[in-house]
Amino acid sequence: MIPNIEYFTPKTIAEALQLLSKQENVKIIAGGTDVITGFHQESSRFTKTGALIDINRIPELHQISETTGSVWIGAGCTFTQVVNSPVVQKEFPLLVQASSGVGSLQIRNRATIGGNFVNNAPQSADNSRTMPLQEFLIRPYCTQLAFNEIVTNITLAKLPGSYHGSYYKLGRRRGVAISRITVAALLNVVDDAIADIRFASGAATPIGMRFPEIEALAMNQKVSDDLLRKLAIQTGELVLERTGLRWSTAYKLPVLQQLCYQELFNAVYGKE
Ligand SMILES: Cc1cc2nc3c(=O)[nH]c(=O)nc-3n(C[C@H](O)[C@H](O)[C@H](O)COP(=O)(O)OP(=O)(O)OC[C@H]3O[C@@H](n4cnc5c(N)ncnc54)[C@H](O)[C@@H]3O)c2cc1C
Structure with missing residues (x-):
């Protein structure tokens, strides 16, 4: 069952980070495909959650852009966005293939790449850090993400066509x-x-x-x-x-x- 808890909808990363550092037992929610399922299953990962911070209204988390050497995918991009992105299709066909196999169309329309990875560039109010995915992931359901951090983006280095x-x-x-x-x-x-x-x-x-x-x-x-x-x-x-x-x-x-x-x-x- 989903408990009756506070729900915040920040419009900027700064606002979200402030909420994260001020509130106790808050959790970010993006697509909610893990969070809502977790509430329904009364998973121990969610029993202490006192408030949710919905990051869907933060525009920069939904953008995909490219520079000469890399592609920047906002952590709030859904798998459908990733699959349909011309730049990801051109540079990372394997990512498109993997993303198009996630769940079902309905899941891909909600589930975000940041929520899935909880990946490589978390940002807190004090500073920002970037790290390889392999270092970020510790063990099942455990990453290096601190309580006051948000994953803002996934950066992928472009590779030659060979x-x-x-x-x-x-x-x-x-x-x-x-x-x-x-x-x-x-x-x-x-x-x-x-x-x-x-x-x-x-x-x-x-x-x-x-x-x-x-x-x-x-x-x-x-x-x-x-x-x-x-x-x-x-x-x-x-x-x-x-x-x-x-x-x-x-x-x-x-x-x-x-x-x-x-x-x-x-x-x-x-x-x-
Ligand atoms: C029916 C079904 C089928 C599925 N099939 C697959 C599959 O085939 N392959 C697969 O890999 N997964 C699958 N999943 C799992 C799920 O869809 C993914 O893990 C999803 O990508 C999570 O993203 P979300 O936006 O829904 O995350 P949410 O549920 O919103 O959040 C998940 C976790 O990440 C945290 N979080 C989310 N965004 C951020 C952020 N930007 N910064 C910091 N923390 C953040 C949340 O606090 C929470 O702890 C499936 C799920 C369902 C229900």
Whole structure:
């Protein structure tokens, strides 16, 4: 049940930050797809919430813009906005693909990228900070966001056109399904060798993560089927090491390894 609590609608980031620092037990609400569900489920993350700060009326949080080297996505942008943005479509097709698989159309129309990531540029009344996503995410439902901070934007560095990527989400159904495993591979192959690689998975590990060990193994190696198989097998072993044996391992491990192989293959041979 949603409790009877105070509800604020600031029009600027400064106003929101002031509310955050003055009020006790306040929570930001953006699309509300986690917050409202949390209230309904009486999740312990929300039982102490005494007030909500709705950030939807802050215009700059809804903007997507670009500079020469990067793309700036306001934390309040919905996944529908991300999917429909020409600049994101041009620069980050994998992000468009991943965003278009979130929940359902109704969820994507509400859910924001900031709410989902609780990402890399939180800002408090005292100062602002920027950090890589991997550092920001600590463990499930726990980030480095302080009580008086707002995520204002996600900044993505543009990449040269020689990078190719592939992404796959495995869920129990095609729509409105939570990810069981997601895999993303982004590679820059020069003269048949891997000049750069970013390889990540979500849901296979407690929080989404890149695999620096696998990336290091792949760097500067000549591309071959054997190499892609080796990287896929070792990714599975790494995940197993991190998560330990579970009831689902017998199913998940080979599926994860196959998906890793498939996404590396698609990234190398250009099938997005
Ligand atoms: C049916 C259903 C299907 C779903 N499917 C998927 C899926 O396929 N993939 C997936 O990844 N997720 C999925 N989700 C999860 C959910 O939609 C996302 O996590 C969503 O992006 C959260 O964004 P929001 O704007 O709704 O966040 P809210 O619910 O408004 O907030 C979520 C949390 O983030 C905080 N927050 C929000 N914005 C900010 C900000 N700018 N600064 C600081 N803190 C902030 C809030 O205080 C709260 O703690 C699904 C949810 C539902 C209900």
